[in-house]
Amino acid sequence: MKRASPGQSRFAPYLFLAPNLAVFLLFIIVPAGYNFYLSLFRTSPFRPPEFVWAENFSTLLRQDDLFWRAVRNLTVFVIGDVTLITVFSVLIGVLLNQKIRWRGFFRSAFFYPVLLSPVVVALVWQWILNSQFGALNALLELVSLPRQPWLLKPNWGMFWAIFVHVWATLGFFALVILAGLQSIPATLYEAVTIDGAGRWGAFRHVTLPLLMPSLMLVLVLSTIRSFEIFDHIYVLTGGGPGTATLMMVQFIYRTAFQLDQFGLAAAASLVLFVVIFSFTLLQYFLGRRHEAM
Amino acid sequence: MDLPTLLAYACLILGAVIMFAPVLWIVLSSFKGLSEIYRFPPTFFPERWITTNYTEALQKFPFLRYLVNSVTVTVVATLLTLTINSMAAFALSKYVFRGRDIIFLIILGTLMIPLQVIMLPVYLVIAKLGMANTLWGIIIPPSATPTGVFLLRQYMLTIPDELLEAARIDGSSEFRVYWQVVLPLTVPALTVLTVFSIMWRWNDFLWPLIVINQDRLFTLQLGLARFRGELVTDWNYVLAMTVLSILPITLVFAVLQRYLVSGIATTGLKG
Numbered sequence: 001m002k003r004a005s006p007g008q009s010r011f012a013p014y015l016f017l018a019p020n021l022a023v024f025l026l027f028i029i030v031p032a033g034y035n036f037y038l039s040l041f042r043t044s045p046f047r048p049p050e051f052v053w054a055e056n057f058s059t060l061l062r063q064d065d066l067f068w069r070a071v072r073n074l075t076v077f078v079i080g081d082v083t084l085i086t087v088f089s090v091l092i093g094v095l096l097n098q099k100i101r102w103r104g105f106f107r108s109a110f111f112y113p114v115l116l117s118p119v120v121v122a123l124v125w126q127w128i129l130n131s132q133f134g135a136l137n138a139l140l141e142l143v144s145l146p147r148q149p150w151l152l153k154p155n156w157g158m159f160w161a162i163f164v165h166v167w168a169t170l171g172f173f174a175l176v177i178l179a180g181l182q183s184i185p186a187t188l189y190e191a192v193t194i195d196g197a198g199r200w201g202a203f204r205h206v207t208l209p210l211l212m213p214s215l216m217l218v219l220v221l222s223t224i225r226s227f228e229i230f231d232h233i234y235v236l237t238g239g240g241p242g243t244a245t246l247m248m249v250q251f252i253y254r255t256a257f258q259l260d261q262f263g264l265a266a267a268a269s270l271v272l273f274v275v276i277f278s279f280t281l282l283q284y285f286l287g288r289r290h291e292a293m
Numbered sequence: 294m295d296l297p298t299l300l301a302y303a304c305l306i307l308g309a310v311i312m313f314a315p316v317l318w319i320v321l322s323s324f325k326g327l328s329e330i331y332r333f334p335p336t337f338f339p340e341r342w343i344t345t346n347y348t349e350a351l352q353k354f355p356f357l358r359y360l361v362n363s364v365t366v367t368v369v370a371t372l373l374t375l376t377i378n379s380m381a382a383f384a385l386s387k388y389v390f391r392g393r394d395i396i397f398l399i400i401l402g403t404l405m406i407p408l409q410v411i412m413l414p415v416y417l418v419i420a421k422l423g424m425a426n427t428l429w430g431i432i433i434p435p436s437a438t439p440t441g442v443f444l445l446r447q448y449m450l451t452i453p454d455e456l457l458e459a460a461r462i463d464g465s466s467e468f469r470v471y472w473q474v475v476l477p478l479t480v481p482a483l484t485v486l487t488v489f490s491i492m493w494r495w496n497d498f499l500w501p502l503i504v505i506n507q508d509r510l511f512t513l514q515l516g517l518a519r520f521r522g523e524l525v526t527d528w529n530y531v532l533a534m535t536v537l538s539i540l541p542i543t544l545v546f547a548v549l550q551r552y553l554v555s556g557i558a559t560t561g562l563k564g
Contacts, residue, residue: 010390012384012388012467012468013385013393014390016383016471017380017381019377019380019381019437020378020381020437020442021381021396021437023377023433023434023436024437024439026418027415027418027433027435027437029402030414031414031415031418032406032410034417035411038413095301095305095308098298100298100302100305104550105309106309109309109312112316115546116316116539116542117496117514117538119496119498119517120517120538122521123517123521124318125315126521127319127322127531128315128318132333133528142334167312230499231498231499234521236521252412252413253499253503256416257416262413262417265413266413266414269411269412270410272410284405
């Protein structure tokens with residue numbers, strides 16, 4: 001039983017907590033509040049900041065084309081990214097769960113790109129996708145197909161942005177699914193086989209329902225991460241060609257640090273926060289429900 | 294071997310190839326001379342293996358300085374993270390005190406506020422504190438991680454209170470209880486947090502990008518990112534430096550892959 005002993009240990013917990021709390025307060029809580037505050041001002045390099053209530057939000061939502069560009073790009077990216085990650089992580093998780101040789105090797109193979117930094121991942125693929133010297137175009141030439149300016153076309157740029165991110169993070173989610181699969185008791189499969197279910201029946205009635213918690217986790221976690229995307233894309237395409245792959249975090253970065261429009265940037269940050277927060281809440285409650293089960 | 298199993302092998306082999314091939318490709322490319330690199334269609338293996346890409350890159354670019362900065366940031370940040378997070382976890386797991394639940398909720402709350410959403414105000418805060426454009430500015434703000442606190446707390450809860458009581462009866466101060474009783478018993482969780490911290494800090498890009506605007510303080514990731522864009526002309530050097538950057542983690546991976554993968558699978562779920 002834990003008890004607060006008298007004397008020295010009365011202050012001890014506070015002292016132990018102090019450094020951590022100081023960092024949390026100073027660098028997370030205070031800035032979060034500051035964000036609200038900043039969004040209420042219009043900042044300019046020529047005048048002191050003006051208090052403008054919700055005008056920044058209305059500017060963003062009604063006049064700012066780039067903001068809506070970022071919203072559209074981000075929506076496309078999140079849907080593509082999450083769909084591919086969910087589908088392939090289940091596929092690979094199921095495959096890795098089979099009784100095959102070299103399982104450990106394959107498991108590690110899919111996990112390797114997860115360890116690489118986003119900058120390295122983007123540079124590696126930039127080299128492969130280079131229009132003039134890239135290996136992908138070389139492979140196309142081999143089968144007599146025309147070379148493509150991969151990262152210079154808007155639609156292909158978005159495709160590769162999604163592909164590269166999926167490539168770099170799939171292994172992690174495949175492991176989550178694999179862990180979920182391995183926690184399904186073998187006895188359930190035996191019971192269902194005795195009842196005459198085939199492979200597909202077993203999948204539908206045993207695997208899928210019991211995999212739901214892991215599946216939900218993968219869905220929500222990958223969605224949250226997708227909304228926060230920046231590093232890979234910034235290095236791979238810089239948001240281009242033009243603004244074809246400009247996402248919300250880059251929009252905020254640009255508005256805040258390249259255009260010095262603090263008010264607008266803070267407003268956009270809050271919009272992004274509301275979206276991410278909803279999914280984070282969802283993840284938290286799903287986790288609690290799973291624990292209770 | 295029946296058809297489904299054959300298909301399974303085929304898919305897995307294809308998958309493994311897709312995972313390893315890109316890195317293999319830049320390693321091979323990095324040993325090719327300039328003219329061979331830019332040849333199209335490219336050769337697979339280098340016709341002539343050269344190492345000048347590496348030697349010249351190290352001379353032309355401050356790669357070593359970037360490396361030193363990255364190592365400094367990673368090591369200091371990890372030590373700081375381990376220290377303050379374990380202290381906080383100790384307080385939350387082994388004491389009952391006023392405000393404990395509120396503080397727990399606050400830390401839970403910070404878990405829901407990612408850096409990307411507060412990057413502007415955090416930068417303004419560190420600028421006011423004079424830490425802009427310094428390595429400390431990179432190190433300190435992300436050093437208190439709620440994930441780390443929860444991870445360590447969860448583990449510390451399993452340490453029997455009798456051990457702490459015994460130490461107190463023997464006259465230990467609270468700090469010694471933390472330092473000599475609890476911390477050594479938390480080594481497994483501390484190891485996991487260390488691995489995570491090293492990975493996060495080494496690979497970090499957005500925050501250093503915001504904080505630093507002086508070349509001499511660039512971390513490795515910032516230095517490499519200078520070469521982004523379709524119009525890069527020094528690909529031979531970029532390839533060499535990229536390969537150098539992934540050498541450490543690749544070696545660690547090759548040696549420890551089984552432990553790394555199972556360790557992260559069982560404990561880690563952090564973005």
